[in-house]
Structure formats: C-alpha cells, structure tokens
Amino acid sequence: MKQILIADKILIEKELYENKAVLIDGNKILDVFDAFESEITHIPVKTFPPGSILMPAFIDTHTHLASYGISISKPNLNKFQTKKETLEFIQNYIKEQDKEIYIFVGYDESKWEDEQTLFKEDLNKISRDKAIILRRICGHKAVLNSKALEIVKDIDGIDFNTGIALEYLPLNLYQIFKPSIDERKEGILKAQEIALNLGIRGIIDITDVESFKAYQQLKREGKLKLRVGIVLYERYLDYIKNSGFEIDFGDDNLKFLGIKTFLDGSVGAGTADKLLKTDEELEYLLKQCQEYNLQLLAHAIGEKAINQFLNVFEKVIKDNYLRHRIEHFEFPYYQDIKRAKELNIYISMQPNFVALWGGFDNMYAKKLPFETLKRCNLYKTILDEGIKLSFGSDCMPLDPFLGIKGALNHFIESEKLSLNEALYLYSTAGAEFLFMEHKIGKIEPGYYADLIVIDENLRLIENVQPFE
Ligand SMILES: [Zn+2]
Known part of the structure; x- marks a missing residue:
C-alpha cells in the first residue's frame, strides 16, 4: 500500500531538511520530494506534528539481544519487600509452571522488612525435586536448593551447606543452566x-x-x-x-x-x-x-x-x-x-x-x-x-x-x-x-522503508513500517 509521510524535518545523512515528503510502498521507499510542490492527490498522506523528525530506523551495532531476552523473561523478585512474600511468590510460580529448573532473578534481601537471610533450606521447603535458583540483584550472588546443587557439583565459589554461590555461578548462570x-x-x-x-x-x-x-x-x-x-x-x-x-x-x-x-x-x-x-x-x-x-x-x-x-x-x-x-x-x-x-x-x-x-x-x-x-x-x-x-x-x-x-x-x-x-x-x-x-539506513528511493519518527524530546512517535 502506498503512503506519503510528512514530518517537520527529515534526516538525510547528517543533515535535517524541512518540507520534504517521503513516498513509500509497503516496505520500500519510492520517492523523496518537496512536500509543497507535489501534485499527487490520490495517495493517503500521514502528517506528523511540529518538531517531528522522520529518519532511518535505529541500528544498534552491539547488542546481546538474545541473552537480554532470556534475563527479562525470568520472574523478577525485586518488587517484594519481605522474605515471606518472596517465598510465597516462588511457591505459587512453581505450582503453575511445569519445568525441571526454575531461575528467579532480582531478589534483594537487604530491603526485606522481615528476615534478611536466605539459604538452601528456605528453598528446599518449597521443593526438593525441582531445581530452584535465585540470583541476587547484583548478579554476583545466588542461592540454590539441594536439587540445583546436585546439578552443579564441581563449580568454584559454592558453599554446599548454605546453598550460597558467589561470582562464577551467578555470573555464568545461563551457560550453566542452559535455556531451552x-x-x-x-x-x-x-x-x-x-x-x-x-x-x-x-x-x-x-x-x-x-x-x-x-x-x-x-x-x-x-x-x-x-x-x-x-x-x-x-x-x-x-x-x-x-x-x-x-x-x-x-x-x-x-x-x-x-x-x-x-x-x-x-x-x-x-x-x-x-x-x-x-x-x-x-x-x-x-x-x-x-x-x-x-x-x-x-x-x-x-x-x-x-x-x-x-x-x-x-x-x-x-x-x-x-x-x-x-x-x-x-x-x-x-x-x-x-x-x-x-x-x-x-x-x-x-x-x-x-x-x-x-x-x-x-x-x-x-x-x-x-x-x-x-x-x-x-x-x-x-x-x-x-x-x-x-x-x-x-x-x-x-x-x-x-x-x-x-x-x-x-x-x-x-x-x-x-x-x-x-x-x-x-x-x-x-x-x-x-x-x-x-x-x-538512508531515505532514498529503492531503500527499505525501515523508518521511524521521533520528537524533539527524543521519544519515539512511530516505528513506521515493521516489515512483513
Ligand atoms: Zn558486549
């Protein structure tokens, strides 16, 4: 479907231009022209507000998107203010999901209003036959139940009596417990x-x-x-x-x-x-x-x-x-x-x-x-x-x-x-x-319409055309 996009300014290379219109067809750019000289009348026009900038979509050339995705998918315990709430949440979560290994992230015992300790036995009370691992918010400490400790036998930095693991295990969590x-x-x-x-x-x-x-x-x-x-x-x-x-x-x-x-x-x-x-x-x-x-x-x-x-x-x-x-x-x-x-x-x-x-x-x-x-x-x-x-x-x-x-x-x-x-x-x-x-990366005829519109305060107004 053809569409004309008009923003306050458009970014071409390192320059911002005013009064430009961009004609796209599906996921391709067909034309860039002066907005006020256009004689095209039969194509729908989308006009963005004052201050808007139409530009090539962002390209992030250094990410760890997949592992970022894994970590944000894990249930986060940071919102809980007490040990009691934290453990109740874990218990209910495990009841609802059918897995062998459960990883939770983000706990911070220093702000718990009741007891500020967490050991293997606390997690064993929830389950002895499913592995439970809690990683602390700092990323350098984790607590494991007995079942999880069986899996990680020979790794440095683990106290098998308390179930507390420092440094290596929490820092390499997803290499040790590989996600499916x-x-x-x-x-x-x-x-x-x-x-x-x-x-x-x-x-x-x-x-x-x-x-x-x-x-x-x-x-x-x-x-x-x-x-x-x-x-x-x-x-x-x-x-x-x-x-x-x-x-x-x-x-x-x-x-x-x-x-x-x-x-x-x-x-x-x-x-x-x-x-x-x-x-x-x-x-x-x-x-x-x-x-x-x-x-x-x-x-x-x-x-x-x-x-x-x-x-x-x-x-x-x-x-x-x-x-x-x-x-x-x-x-x-x-x-x-x-x-x-x-x-x-x-x-x-x-x-x-x-x-x-x-x-x-x-x-x-x-x-x-x-x-x-x-x-x-x-x-x-x-x-x-x-x-x-x-x-x-x-x-x-x-x-x-x-x-x-x-x-x-x-x-x-x-x-x-x-x-x-x-x-x-x-x-x-x-x-x-x-x-x-x-x-x-350019607003030129023949390029993909991977375009965005942002405002002067550096917020996204629209990601124009996620491609099919
Ligand atoms: Zn990196």
Missing part, C-alpha cells in the same frame, strides 16, 4: 518488542550457537521483525569452520557475520588495562578470520588493547574488506585514532557508557588517572577523523535514546555531538556494519 530453544525464542520475541518500541530495526547480536538457532526458527516462522546480524563468541571458531558459515551468509532479515574476541576487560572491574591475548595469539586469530572469511569483532576498551590490535592488524591485513571491528574503543591514544582511520578499521562505540559512567566525579573518574579520563569516548574526534563509526548499546540497557543523550551531553565539551550527528551514528552509519548500506 523455546525459552530463547520467547526471550528474543520479548526483547524484539522492546527494541521496536524504541525505534530499533537493525541489530547485531553477539551470542551463542543455540540462540542463533532460535533466531533461525523465528525467521522461518515469520516472527523475526528486526534485521539481525549474528556474531558468535570466539569459542565457536571450530564449529564455524566446520559449518562453512562465512561473512554476510544469510539474507536481509538474518545473516551471519563473524566472531567476537576479548582483548581486555572493563573499567568497572578494574581490568581495562589487562591484555587477555598475546600478539601471537591475536595474529593467529586474525589470520584464521581472513582464511575463513569471518569478520572479527575485537573488544578493546583500554589504550593498551587498542594499540595491540592496531599493531597486529597493520602486520596482517592489507585491505579490510571483511570490515573487522574494534568494540568500545573507549580510551585510545590520539595517534591510534589516526592509525585506525588509515587502516580502515570499523568501530562500534556505546554512548550510553558516557551517560552512565562519564563525568569528572563518576565511576570512570574514580577508576582512571586524569590523563586517561581526558581520552574518554572521543566521539567527535573519531567522527571528524572520518572513521567508520557507529553506535550500539551493549544492552546496558537497550536504549538508543539514552545513548544519544549521552553523546549530546558528553562531559568533555569538545567531544559533544550535535543531534544530527548522534542520530546519524545510531542509524545510517550502522547499515555498513550489517553489510546493508545499499538497502537500509
């Missing part, structure tokens, strides 16, 4: 709904093989409404080599891209200056990616890991046709920004990180020397250098609007982006990361 394919599908659909309501239409999901299968099933069932690029963790390299997957294998709805490796840790954990690979290991990995046509996503937050990647890359790669990427690129040396440009490396950054942890008295400032803090998330410098840069959320949380606000309000004055620039980086720029720059 149906749970994964349910999670992806929930997360997809959230994404669509935030104006997102394209994502890259860094995930595992089981979730990739869940995506494939959803696609076959016609339920996948996002355009998804799949990146698998490095531990699947042999699996990928054997399966014959290569970069850009798939279609406009779901495609495979490559693998993700970690070169350092995080600022929050105090490990952003710790290299996780030797140069030789990284060189071998890059060569494998070249040989098997796989894109490499290298997680590098600190200057050391960024520098290491550039050094090895320079040695191995002559032409970056596989669009190898650096993820985060948070604290590069200035000269390494120039080198990244020369080497044509793709970079995905997370502007929500600045919104969450930026500033002169926030987490980054407390953890890092001032000299490093001054090189924090240099969006403007990197964009102006002409680097292939795009934005993503890392699902912390999944929300492009938070990220855009982070980029607009950067605590380093000279690194603030304009609204147009931030919108561009969260939409148009991401298309190339999905190998779809000729199909999405």
Whole structure:
C-alpha cells in the first residue's frame, strides 16, 4: 500500500531538511520530494506534528539481544519487600509452571522488612525435586536448593551447606543452566518488542550457537521483525569452520557475520588495562578470520588493547574488506585514532557508557588517572577523523535514546555531538556494519522503508513500517 509521510524535518545523512515528503510502498521507499510542490492527490498522506523528525530506523551495532531476552523473561523478585512474600511468590510460580529448573532473578534481601537471610533450606521447603535458583540483584550472588546443587557439583565459589554461590555461578548462570530453544525464542520475541518500541530495526547480536538457532526458527516462522546480524563468541571458531558459515551468509532479515574476541576487560572491574591475548595469539586469530572469511569483532576498551590490535592488524591485513571491528574503543591514544582511520578499521562505540559512567566525579573518574579520563569516548574526534563509526548499546540497557543523550551531553565539551550527528551514528552509519548500506539506513528511493519518527524530546512517535 502506498503512503506519503510528512514530518517537520527529515534526516538525510547528517543533515535535517524541512518540507520534504517521503513516498513509500509497503516496505520500500519510492520517492523523496518537496512536500509543497507535489501534485499527487490520490495517495493517503500521514502528517506528523511540529518538531517531528522522520529518519532511518535505529541500528544498534552491539547488542546481546538474545541473552537480554532470556534475563527479562525470568520472574523478577525485586518488587517484594519481605522474605515471606518472596517465598510465597516462588511457591505459587512453581505450582503453575511445569519445568525441571526454575531461575528467579532480582531478589534483594537487604530491603526485606522481615528476615534478611536466605539459604538452601528456605528453598528446599518449597521443593526438593525441582531445581530452584535465585540470583541476587547484583548478579554476583545466588542461592540454590539441594536439587540445583546436585546439578552443579564441581563449580568454584559454592558453599554446599548454605546453598550460597558467589561470582562464577551467578555470573555464568545461563551457560550453566542452559535455556531451552523455546525459552530463547520467547526471550528474543520479548526483547524484539522492546527494541521496536524504541525505534530499533537493525541489530547485531553477539551470542551463542543455540540462540542463533532460535533466531533461525523465528525467521522461518515469520516472527523475526528486526534485521539481525549474528556474531558468535570466539569459542565457536571450530564449529564455524566446520559449518562453512562465512561473512554476510544469510539474507536481509538474518545473516551471519563473524566472531567476537576479548582483548581486555572493563573499567568497572578494574581490568581495562589487562591484555587477555598475546600478539601471537591475536595474529593467529586474525589470520584464521581472513582464511575463513569471518569478520572479527575485537573488544578493546583500554589504550593498551587498542594499540595491540592496531599493531597486529597493520602486520596482517592489507585491505579490510571483511570490515573487522574494534568494540568500545573507549580510551585510545590520539595517534591510534589516526592509525585506525588509515587502516580502515570499523568501530562500534556505546554512548550510553558516557551517560552512565562519564563525568569528572563518576565511576570512570574514580577508576582512571586524569590523563586517561581526558581520552574518554572521543566521539567527535573519531567522527571528524572520518572513521567508520557507529553506535550500539551493549544492552546496558537497550536504549538508543539514552545513548544519544549521552553523546549530546558528553562531559568533555569538545567531544559533544550535535543531534544530527548522534542520530546519524545510531542509524545510517550502522547499515555498513550489517553489510546493508545499499538497502537500509538512508531515505532514498529503492531503500527499505525501515523508518521511524521521533520528537524533539527524543521519544519515539512511530516505528513506521515493521516489515512483513
Ligand atoms: Zn558486549
């Protein structure tokens, strides 16, 4: 069905234009023209209010959408103010659902008004033959009943007398208690709904093989409404080599891209200056990616890991046709920004990180020397250098609007982006990361009508055309 869309402004590349109309037919853009010169009268017109911006839908180039979906699907205990209410809820939930393993998240015993303790025996009273696991809100602590403890026999950090598990188990919960394919599908659909309501239409999901299968099933069932690029963790390299997957294998709805490796840790954990690979290991990995046509996503937050990647890359790669990427690129040396440009490396950054942890008295400032803090998330410098840069959320949380606000309000004055620039980086720029720059991310005839309308206060007015 044909339709004409007229918003107050439309975003084309990094510029906003007024008085433009866009003609779409189903999920394709047919024409862009001056709104007041049109002689078309027989096609319905949809006009959006003053202040509205019509733009390409958001593309989030770094997510963990499937695992985000799994975690939001788990029953959350955070709303309960007492131990009694918490345990009653668990008891009723288990009565209603027929499963072998029950995972609950979000409990916070520090705010319970009755007893502020929770042990194995509390959960055994509810069930001894079904596994029950409660993960604390912080993610670093869990409590298991006896049945659940039988499953996890040889894992570090578990006190079998109390049923309390610290660190490894709670942090790797979904690798230890693997969700079923149906749970994964349910999670992806929930997360997809959230994404669509935030104006997102394209994502890259860094995930595992089981979730990739869940995506494939959803696609076959016609339920996948996002355009998804799949990146698998490095531990699947042999699996990928054997399966014959290569970069850009798939279609406009779901495609495979490559693998993700970690070169350092995080600022929050105090490990952003710790290299996780030797140069030789990284060189071998890059060569494998070249040989098997796989894109490499290298997680590098600190200057050391960024520098290491550039050094090895320079040695191995002559032409970056596989669009190898650096993820985060948070604290590069200035000269390494120039080198990244020369080497044509793709970079995905997370502007929500600045919104969450930026500033002169926030987490980054407390953890890092001032000299490093001054090189924090240099969006403007990197964009102006002409680097292939795009934005993503890392699902912390999944929300492009938070990220855009982070980029607009950067605590380093000279690194603030304009609204147009931030919108561009969260939409148009991401298309190339999905190998779809000729199909999405622009308002031009022939492109998919993956379009959204937002208002001046950075809220979604409409996700125009979720494709059929
Ligand atoms: Zn990530």
